[in-house]
Amino acid sequence: MKAAFVTPGAFPVPSAMGGSVERVVEKVVPRLAPELDVVIYSRTGTGLTSRGELNYVPIERFPAVSKEKYFASVCRRLQRFRPNIIQVENRPKWVPRLKRRFPGCRVWLNLHSTTFISGSKLRKKERGRCLRAADRIFVNSDYLKSYILRNVPNTGMKIHVNHLGVEAFRFPGHSTFEGQALRAIGRVERGWVGRKIALFVGRLVPQKGVHHLLAAVPEIVAKHPDALIVIVGSALYGSHRTTRYARSLHRQAKAWRHHVHFQPYVSHNEIPRWFAMADLAVVPSIGNEAFGLVNVEAMAAELPVVATTAGGMKEIVLDGVTGFLVTKERPGIVRGLAERISELFGNEDMRYEMGERGRERVMNRFLWEHTAQRWLQLTRE
Template identity: 30%
Template sequence: MSPPLPSLASLKNKTILQVVPEMATGGVERTTVEVASAIIEAGGRALVFSAGGRLVHELEALGAEHIFGEANSKNPWTVFVANVAKLAQIIEREKVDVVHARSRAPAWSALLAARRTKTPFVTTYHGIYNAKSGLKRWYNSVMARGDRVIANSGYTRDHVLAEHKINPTKIEVIYRGVDVDAFERQAVSDKRREELASQWGIPLESALPRAILPARLTAWKGQKVMLEALGILKRAGVEMDCLMVGDPQGRDVYRAELGQDIRRLGLEGYVHLVGHCNDMPAAFSLADFAVTPSTEPEAFGRTAAEAQAMGLPVIASDLGGARETVEDGVTGFLSPAGDGKALADCIGRLLALSPAETATMGAAGAMRVRSRFTTRSLQSATVSLYQRLVEP
């Protein structure tokens, strides 16, 4: 039984402006939509300033208002002059009560506009931004300059405090949320599963154990580490399927390298590079467990949480936010990052569990997500933060 949904604080007659580069598909954009929905439910008015994208229609269908602008520009004139003026005008015209920025370049514009208009300013530190120079550290620091700073995990919070030395009382951990109603195995129809399996050219039910690696195709997401692990297992006589679900996003060279590795390791027919997927609950329902073998720290680890919500055990890299989303030995396993042999060993441990033990692990993961990482929890905490800023 799921815990009761948290209630929302009142934002009656309050206007919240979220500023993001664009409304394409991604974690930042999805969170923007989720928070806009909560603002409206709480009685407020939700505005979003961005360069547009496929999620604008969904945003407007909720009753939010989208304002088009060059929020995705990194041109210094646009960032520090033109967008500042445009945002200040929007804040004054629409009587905005809180400005919330979710990415660095538009955050500079939003910060300056908020200071010019004396409007409370919030940032969300969504990722672990690399800083190899003083200039880059200064550029990143805008995400720690909010009157309140939201960190999407305890790991991110510790990074912000170490990197930017801000007052700890300004920062609040609000975990990324999972839509647990959507990521519920019982909510996925047989038709959705069949259509997706047919689209990918795979059997609905695999005769072999089937893993899913849900991540865009980029080196640090660890696809090559997974292939190394699968090669080790195959040489040891352990065969299994693997669905690599993710958009190459133009990285055709990297995708070709993965294809070469698949052939070199004799994994043709076992590993499926299926590309982008618009129905991730159905994708997870086709697998027995998930693997997120990132070689760099994830700020949170949304896909690991989504997989657990579906009742899948998860093997994740032992670093970053994954240490908070996956409980080692309880909801899955944590494996040393970048180590194909260690990952193969973890997969072997998981495959050695009895069906009852695997089911218990999956159920523990689902319970953990529903108690800690729901969309509703994110919405409630964010609306509460807004309410405290506008009605101290």
Template identity: 30%
Template sequence: MKVAMICTEKLPVPPVRGGAIQTYIAGIVDQLGKHHDITVIGTTDPMLPADERVRNVRYIRVNGQGVFEIYAEEIRQLLQTQTFDIIHVFNRPRLIPLIRELCPQARLVLSMHNDMFDASKISREEAVKAIQEVERIVTVSDYVGSVIAALFPEAASKLRTIYSGVDLQTFHPWEQSQNARQVRQALRSQHQLNGKQVILFVGRLTPKKGADILVRAMNDLSKRHSNIALVLVGGSWYSVDKVSDYVAYVRSLADRSPVPVVTTGFVPAEQIHHWFWAGDIFVCPSQWEEPLARVHYEAMAAGLPFVTTKRGGNAEVIIGGNGLLVEQPEDPLAFSEKLHQLLSNRDLQRKMGAAGRQLALERFAWDRVANEVRAVWDGLH
């Protein structure tokens, strides 16, 4: 079958500038390309050609400039010249009515990675039309599906959770390769982290991601542990190193922290795994109803125990003793308490990290994600 996978207008595929949706598509597309004629449609980028074939997959990149209306018009023009059996749209339900008008015979699938059915992002009329026209709505967590079903009960029978995945060759425990050992040692030496237990945050530095709460947790934690450091990996936006007001606030907190705090700024996607090798405990201090942050999969694959928040879908990846859950994410002391449990018990850290790695191997490989997406497509007949 001829299948189009339409990404969002924000960032290109492959994820040369990061992005969870872009990483998801890149993780599964080669496997899917062995079975179907795949075209990935996404936004342009100076680093990438407008039209290319990589292995079995064609990439067409149109002007998006991060603006939905511009991107939608480009998609409209493209679909007037192309025909597809299946069109799989990622996180843009507003595109569905437009696509249906242009492609009356195509089978439509929608993947939802966050709250794009919220009333502030789509009119009720557009949302109802989108749900009517698609045959399946794939979500990255049960939480995302439950929110959609609560808003639009008619969507319930079309919902299917397919958890994301991770590159198990790139993200692996640092003990498993000489290269990883060297990278770990180099980063820890460069940032004066030798001899310390390193607490790691990876994500955008925005209020809803909660880095400030984590920095404030160090005030209490430092009273119980002297050999710790905190590393904050990320910038204010994908591939941007601008110092926003919030970044400046976090850095001012870091400057006053009794614990050494390293702020790396933006790190390119192809280097992120280096920091997972350098860390000892991972923390996702999300303050918002997070769909399910993909950094959890990366932490598990890297063999790190993790602490996450009872927000959105994040708790769905705590399985079989691989992590700890903070039930009051707005309270720095709640993080301090969970981190204290781990920092006080190296054996618990090792057990949790090993459980996470095993879980990643068993459940979160990209091949599993690709097979489940393919099953959705094949089930449309």
């Protein structure tokens, strides 16, 4: 069985700069290799050859000077490889085109978000045509499955939910010697010893809801004068460029500069160090988050998570068990964030218990090995 995985061409594989689609391919596909003949198709990147490999999986890379030239280059190599399965990552428009070019192949679509099936990217008629052309559709949450069914009925039989995962060993928690060491060293180096730290990790874009987190700071500080909100991320993957929204966040936090720290873009390889320094993680998203991988990473690091009910995040965080869920609607989101963060800051035992249950939930359900095995099981069927 031959399987080809076609990435969007936005970032190379592997890529320390992002994005999340390429990271999923990087972590899942090598775990399929023992049972399948697999090839990854990706764009070129600095320091990467046109042909390479990732854990013995071949990678074919092409310049992405335009979407059409990238797509054409991929198709030429697919003709040589002659796969049984072509899986398209997050680009539904490519599905019917690949079906026409490779009529003997099964073309599967792996959707990572609602972005490329929304009205701004895909009109209603074209959306139906693209999704119905796919032989199988993978989604990362029940929320995303429901979203598709509302917009494109009669596709339910081909949609399969496959939650994403994490490499748990990369995120040592407070119960491990490595986690304790990273926490102590990081806090000493930054002068944060004795602070209560709530950590946000993600892009600085409106749908991530950081402005609501900052609006909750006055109430949090009133109850916990030693509180520190650490915001890790930039507006764009792999870039320190600022945007109007990012600048507005800095202005919003100016009066609380002793309680808010902005850390520009940090590579994914460095993120575990920031989780180790934190007491809890905050995911205040207000957009249609299909999954929210940062929730799983925080839970792997034994952090309780305060997240909103946006999208598929309530499938990850168990309210009152591994963290707390708050409404994503205004004005309740600000009050909910302030109350739940303050509650966790004031109860160390609760933080530890929720963190341990979160880690246990990750080990039982949200490892990349689980994602790969579910994919293989569906292939066997």
